[in-house]
Amino acid sequence: MKPSSTFLELEPEYGQYKTSKFVVVPCPHEATVSYGAGTKKGPQAILDASFFVENFDEELKQETYRKTGIHTLKPVQLNKLSGVIEKSLNDKKIPIVLGGEHSLSIEAVKAAQKHYPRLSVLQFDAHADLRDEYHGDKKSHACAIRRILEICPVVQVGIRNLSEEEYLFAQKTGQLEKIHFAEHLDVAEKVVAQLHEQVYITFDVDAFDPAVMPSTGTPEPGGFFWYEALDILREVCRLKKVVAADFVELSPIKGFSAPDFTVAKLIYRLMGYLSR
Numbered sequence: 001m002k003p004s005s006t007f008l009e010l011e012p013e014y015g016q017y018k019t020s021k022f023v024v025v026p027c028p029h030e031a032t033v034s035y036g037a038g039t040k041k042g043p044q045a046i047l048d049a050s051f052f053v054e055n056f057d058e059e060l061k062q063e064t065y066r067k068t069g070i071h072t073l074k075p076v077q078l079n080k081l082s083g084v085i086e087k088s089l090n091d092k093k094i095p096i097v098l099g100g101e102h103s104l105s106i107e108a109v110k111a112a113q114k115h116y117p118r119l120s121v122l123q124f125d126a127h128a129d130l131r132d133e134y135h136g137d138k139k140s141h142a143c144a145i146r147r148i149l150e151i152c153p154v155v156q157v158g159i160r161n162l163s164e165e166e167y168l169f170a171q172k173t174g175q176l177e178k179i180h181f182a183e184h185l186d187v188a189e190k191v192v193a194q195l196h197e198q199v200y201i202t203f204d205v206d207a208f209d210p211a212v213m214p215s216t217g218t219p220e221p222g223g224f225f226w227y228e229a230l231d232i233l234r235e236v237c238r239l240k241k242v243v244a245a246d247f248v249e250l251s252p253i254k255g256f257s258a259p260d261f262t263v264a265k266l267i268y269r270l271m272g273y274l275s276r
Contacts, residue, residue, distance in 0.1 A: 004047040006072035008055065008268070010065055020069030022271055023093045025085070029078040029100040037217060038251030043075060043098035045252035046267070049260035057272045059230075064272040078104055085111035085244065094274060096267060099248030102129060102141040105202045109148050112200050112244045119243070120196035121145075121154040122236060124207035124229065126220035128162035128179065130169055141249075144202075149175065155194045157232060158182050158207040160222045182222045188235040199236060201245040201270070205263055215259035217251045226262070230269065237273035245270060 006015055007024040017023070026043035055063050071093075076084050081097070085108050088095040097108055102125075113119045123129075123145055130149075134142035145154055146169075154175070160182040162170075170176040178194055180187045206216040209223040236242065250263055 003044055004051050007047060007050045007070050007264075008053060008065060009051045010070060014065050014069050015071050016069065017071040020071035021094060021275070022068055022070045023088045023095045024070060024072040024098060025081070025088070025095050026073065026075040026098045027078065027081055027100045027104050028075055029104045031101065031103065039099060039101045039217065039249055041252050042100060042248070042250035045250060045260040046098050046247070046264050047072070049257055050264040050268070052261060053265050053268050057269065059269070060272045060276070062272065062275075064268065064275050068271060068275050070271065078107060081107045082111040086114060089115040089243065094242070095244045096271070097244075097246035097248075099246055099250070102144040102202070102204055102248045103139050105144050105246050105248065106139060106147045108244065108246055109151055109200055109202070113151050116198040116243055118196050119152045119198050119200055121148055121152060121200045121202060122191065122195060123154055123156045123202050123204070124158050124224070125156065125202075125204040126158060126160050126182070126206040126223055127204070127218065128156060128159050128166045128170065130166035130175070131163065132165070132169075153196065154178065155191055156180065157187060157191060158185065158224050161220050182224075185224060185228045186231070188232045191232055192235055192239050195236065195240055197241055199240045199242050201233075201236070201242055203245065203247045203266070204249045205247065205259070206249055208262075212262060213259050215251055215253045215256065216249050218249070229266070233270055234273055237270070237276075242274055
């Protein structure tokens with residue numbers, strides 16, 4: 001099968017930019033990975049897997065794409081990402097970024113916050129990503145949320161790995177109150193209460209348990225299973241205005257497509273929640 005160029009490989013009438021609510025933005029950025037590599041292949045793997053996602057959503061009892069339209073852009077480089085996000089938001093679209101490593105979220109959130117000054121971020125992740133620098137790089141994937149906190153507030157869920165530096169920073173700044181560790185994942189109500197009205201979702205796929213998501217560079221034991229993640233996404237989408245999202249850190253394993261499919265279906269389910 002040839003590589004997919006669009007999300008779900010929809011009929012052209014449902015993929016026009018002008019009439020689509022969602023804009024899928026592949027961004028195969030990989031520059032600071034510190035363990036397993038391969039995130040630059042993540043966006044294409046998600047697009048390829050999306051071809052096999054059933055267009056009828058069994059939970060929502062609808063073919064979401066018919067209600068919303070889904071336009072897919074050609075891959076963009078990191079230095080173009082902010083402009084693409086800003087244009088999508090100005091055109092009243094919801095951009096969905098396919099990563100790539102987590103550092104790309106810094107630029108995407110920066111662009112979204114220009115449009116929504118009261119923005120807050122919901123982070124699904126195994127790692128706190130609160131280091132001030134990592135290997136001398138302040139924009140490393142390990143520093144993504146520290147940099148985003150310089151832009152807007154962040155609520156963190158699924159966390160189960162952080163350094164002493166990160167813990168002390170979170171304790172000193174009060175961020176610790178917004179970190180929901182993976183031992184307690186039934187936190188949808190608390191998460192919603194901590195978020196502002198406009199929300200950007202950044203979903204590092206290692207938020208999932210490695211049994212669900214082995215295809216990532218920094219897997220951590222514990223974490224979300226499918227329905228636990230959906231419980232939080234569903235409530236946030238119901239009660240807040242989600243303005244953009246990214247899905248990052250997928251490192252595809254050749255010949256093993258289940259994790260790629262999981263991410264593709266998760267994105268389509270998020271679109272479904274946002275279509276209601």
